[in-house]
Amino acid sequence: MIDYSKKRFLVVDDFSEFRNSVTGMLRLMAVKHVDAAARGEDAIAMCRNTPYDVILHDYNLGAGKNGQQVLEELHHAGLITPHCIFVMCTAESSQAMVMSALECEPDAYLTKPFNRASLQQRLDKLVERKLALKPILDAQAKRDHKAALAACDQVMETHKRFAPQCLRHKASALHALGKHTELETLLASLISDRPLPWALVMLGNHWLERNELDKAEELFTSAISQFPMLPALFDGLAAVHTARGATDKAQEYVEQGLRISPHSLQRQHDLGTLAKANGDYDKAIRAFRQAVDLGRNSQFHNPDDHLNLASSLNEQAGESAPGPKALLEIRQTLGDLGKTWKDDAQLVARANLVHASALTKTGDQKTADKLVTEASSLMADLPTFFSADVALEVATQLKQLGHADKAESVLATCAEMYGDDRRVMEAITAQTSNPQILNAGVQAQALNREGIRAYQQQQFTQALDLFRQARDLQPRNISFALNTAQSLLRLLLAAPSAELKDECLQCLAQVNTIPASDPRHARYDKLCKTVASL
Amino acid sequence: MSDDQAVNPPQGQPAEQESAQGLDFSTVIASTVHDMKNSLGLLMQAYERWSSELPPELSDTAERGMIEYESMRLNGMLVQMLGLYKLGVNQLPMRPNWLEVEDFLQEQLARHDEILRSRHIEGSYEVEEDGLMAFLDTELVGSVVGNVINNSIRYAQSAIHLKAWIEDGQLVIAISDDGRGYPPSMIENQSDYVLGINMSTGSTGLGLYFGQRIAELHQRNGVQGHIDLRNDGPLGGGEFRIYLP
Numbered sequence: 001m002i003d004y005s006k007k008r009f010l011v012v013d014d015f016s017e018f019r020n021s022v023t024g025m026l027r028l029m030a031v032k033h034v035d036a037a038a039r040g041e042d043a044i045a046m047c048r049n050t051p052y053d054v055i056l057h058d059y060n061l062g063a064g065k066n067g068q069q070v071l072e073e074l075h076h077a078g079l080i081t082p083h084c085i086f087v088m089c090t091a092e093s094s095q096a097m098v099m100s101a102l103e104c105e106p107d108a109y110l111t112k113p114f115n116r117a118s119l120q121q122r123l124d125k126l127v128e129r130k131l132a133l134k135p136i137l138d139a140q141a142k143r144d145h146k147a148a149l150a151a152c153d154q155v156m157e158t159h160k161r162f163a164p165q166c167l168r169h170k171a172s173a174l175h176a177l178g179k180h181t182e183l184e185t186l187l188a189s190l191i192s193d194r195p196l197p198w199a200l201v202m203l204g205n206h207w208l209e210r211n212e213l214d215k216a217e218e219l220f221t222s223a224i225s226q227f228p229m230l231p232a233l234f235d236g237l238a239a240v241h242t243a244r245g246a247t248d249k250a251q252e253y254v255e256q257g258l259r260i261s262p263h264s265l266q267r268q269h270d271l272g273t274l275a276k277a278n279g280d281y282d283k284a285i286r287a288f289r290q291a292v293d294l295g296r297n298s299q300f301h302n303p304d305d306h307l308n309l310a311s312s313l314n315e316q317a318g319e320s321a322p323g324p325k326a327l328l329e330i331r332q333t334l335g336d337l338g339k340t341w342k343d344d345a346q347l348v349a350r351a352n353l354v355h356a357s358a359l360t361k362t363g364d365q366k367t368a369d370k371l372v373t374e375a376s377s378l379m380a381d382l383p384t385f386f387s388a389d390v391a392l393e394v395a396t397q398l399k400q401l402g403h404a405d406k407a408e409s410v411l412a413t414c415a416e417m418y419g420d421d422r423r424v425m426e427a428i429t430a431q432t433s434n435p436q437i438l439n440a441g442v443q444a445q446a447l448n449r450e451g452i453r454a455y456q457q458q459q460f461t462q463a464l465d466l467f468r469q470a471r472d473l474q475p476r477n478i479s480f481a482l483n484t485a486q487s488l489l490r491l492l493l494a495a496p497s498a499e500l501k502d503e504c505l506q507c508l509a510q511v512n513t514i515p516a517s518d519p520r521h522a523r524y525d526k527l528c529k530t531v532a533s534l
Numbered sequence: 535m536s537d538d539q540a541v542n543p544p545q546g547q548p549a550e551q552e553s554a555q556g557l558d559f560s561t562v563i564a565s566t567v568h569d570m571k572n573s574l575g576l577l578m579q580a581y582e583r584w585s586s587e588l589p590p591e592l593s594d595t596a597e598r599g600m601i602e603y604e605s606m607r608l609n610g611m612l613v614q615m616l617g618l619y620k621l622g623v624n625q626l627p628m629r630p631n632w633l634e635v636e637d638f639l640q641e642q643l644a645r646h647d648e649i650l651r652s653r654h655i656e657g658s659y660e661v662e663e664d665g666l667m668a669f670l671d672t673e674l675v676g677s678v679v680g681n682v683i684n685n686s687i688r689y690a691q692s693a694i695h696l697k698a699w700i701e702d703g704q705l706v707i708a709i710s711d712d713g714r715g716y717p718p719s720m721i722e723n724q725s726d727y728v729l730g731i732n733m734s735t736g737s738t739g740l741g742l743y744f745g746q747r748i749a750e751l752h753q754r755n756g757v758q759g760h761i762d763l764r765n766d767g768p769l770g771g772g773e774f775r776i777y778l779p
Binding site: 015017018020021024091092093094097098109111112113114115116117118120121122125160161163164194195196197226227228229230260 | 568571572574575576578579580582583586609613616620624625626627628629630631632633634637640641644645647648665667669673754
């Protein structure tokens with residue numbers, strides 16, 4: 001017999017009848033602590049105050065968030081530990097299952113109506129399972145993937161019946177540790193035995209990450225013939241085609257995934273982005289509208305959806321002015337953005353440019369100019385400069401608005417910061433022929449390349465000298481600063497020096513505006529941590 | 535609890551065809567069934583609350599068992615109907631997983647706990663091999679087994695037995711009772727029911743068809759699952775078997 005008297009329960013359902021009935025069943029199981037909520041938003045607030053042991057959550061709460069969204073928010077906000085039992089209660093579980101993301105599944109589904117015996121039987125099993133998996137879950141709670149991996153093998157040996165769960169945790173741990181070969185072997189052996197949906201999706205995504213696009217496509221395609229109602233497989237195919245640059249095909253697959261599961265913010269965001277790139281503004285507008293809507297009161301809201309909704313509405317009109325309805329929606333959407341993210345100067349500046357572009361077409365040049373001036377003064381003083389993609393977009397907008405000089409200045413900064421990336425330089429070349437911008441980095445980049453060669457040959461002092469020269473020429477370049485910092489660190493690890501440590505800290509401080517979306521951000525973080533630990 | 539996304543219209547159907555017909559009747563039925571199921575759920579909860587407050591001499595009546603049993607049956611039929619609709623439009627999600635067979639059987643009996651007790655029917659289960667694991671879709675196979683148990687409750691005198699074992703590499707789940715068994719014509723013509731040819735017996739025939747379709751969704755190395763009806767069950771009555779490769 002499991003002792004439920006000390007466990008804290010939360011029951012979430014929009015019908016008081018159901019909450020009362022479940023609370024009654026729990027009382028009969030000797031549960032003392034039962035809280036109840038009618039809305040997902042309330043449930044999230046209650047989880048901030050009480051770490052619940054068990055959450056029984058209805059999937060479809062009518063208005064507001066559904067159970068899957070609540071679960072994802074709880075995970076994202078760290079309000080739920082791996083030890084908590086989350087049971088999704090549904091009138092019809094197939095509907096909820098289609099919505100669930102494989103990386104954030106409830107511990108169980110319970111089909112309504114259910115009786116006390118069913119509830120207890122299910123909870124008994126779940127408590128028993130969580131207890132057996134405790135060493136793994138403890139390690140996960142500490143994000144210690146190495147310990148989790150070891151615990152998986154250990155639990156599997158003592159509790160053979162929980163092997164399926166252990167193998168799944170093991171796959172996650174291998175993925176987190178970047179042990180690609182072992183992960184691939186494990187997943188391949190699992191699916192050669194049985195078509196395990198989560199393993200199929202994970203192996204497909206693994207090949208996507210390894211850039212094995214043909215393998216990924218073959219796997220996703222064959223998995224879809226077996227599981228046509230698994231939207232993650234369509235997402236996978238869309239990612240394959242996006243990686244190949246076939247955005248039209250990618251859009252088709254995202255649309256198929258959305259037909260199965262329309263309430264996914266990420267999927268609507270993806271569809272909007274692809275449709276906009278494909279010039280399919282009708283679909284882009286609808287998708288971004290949905291994304292904005294789904295993001296309301298959610299931690300997953302993304303300001304880019306607002307900006308893209310407004311600019312898609314603007315671009316849909318082509319050379320002519322957007323209609324009055326579209327203009328109103330543009331104004332409302334950007335107003336909404338300005339209110340929610342009012343302290344983000346980057347966003348306010350970008351919103352101004354989109355708005356100015358729409359107004360120019362209506363002939364209201366005066367207001368448009370005012371917006372551009374505001375945007376420029378914000379941009380002159382940005383605490384963090386744009387990511388390369390955003391900078392390129394902003395430059396295009398400024399040029400279209402007739403401010404070629406401002407566009408050039410954005411491109412110049414972009415070239416200095418990201419110019420060592422060939423892809424970025426190509427995009428800059430497409431926008432300007434100004435030799436000062438295009439050639440400004442040539443000398444520094446040559447020095448940087450030489451520095452890398454020296455570093456690879458373990459000539460750290462020589463490398464440092466070359467990186468320092470590159471950095472002197474282009475102090476805002478992220479790569480040069482990181483390379484200088486890394487060479488300094490090499491020397492510091494061999495022989496401590498307060499002077500070199502200071503210089504290293506300065507290098508890192510200079511590029512502390514590196515956007516979180518930048519692929520080098522992880523490297524930046526690691527360097528910061530290492531220096532701090534010296 | 536109602537949700538307009540609960541039942542999607544069939545995929546790939548041209549829009550003109552729909553507008554020409556006014557509306558697609560199977561979609562109408564399916565979304566109505568979905569609402570009916572929600573409604574029934576609320577009705578049952580209200581009933582349960584209300585009856586739990588009655589003194590035992592008023593609540594332990596034959597009518598109570600009847601209400602509980604019939605609402606369970608109604609629920610099972612609605613689930614089956616939605617399942618058949620989704621099968622028809624290729625929207626039935628299949629999510630197989632590894633599970634312990636003993637847990638699965640316990641779960642099926644627990645769902646019918648009150649009814650079995652109020653009808654004084656003993657529900658038991660047996661798994662031939664300790665810790666037997668199987669790969670199947672719990673929801674789908676659960677709804678088939680649930681409906682069969684429901685049907686058995688109607689005919690059983692005092693006992694229902696669930697049994698699971700492996701036969702030629704396939705998992706077999708058998709539900710048997712001590713009732714008078716299936717009518718001989720049904721055993722004889724089971725292949726017709728399974729193929730959806732003979733539906734004259736109403737819900738039982740439809741149940742067999744549904745069971746077969748769910749079993750068929752489970753396949754391995756070219757072998758498909760199937761169902762089988764017989765009358766020489768271990769308790770003397772009918773026996774329903776579902777084979778899952």
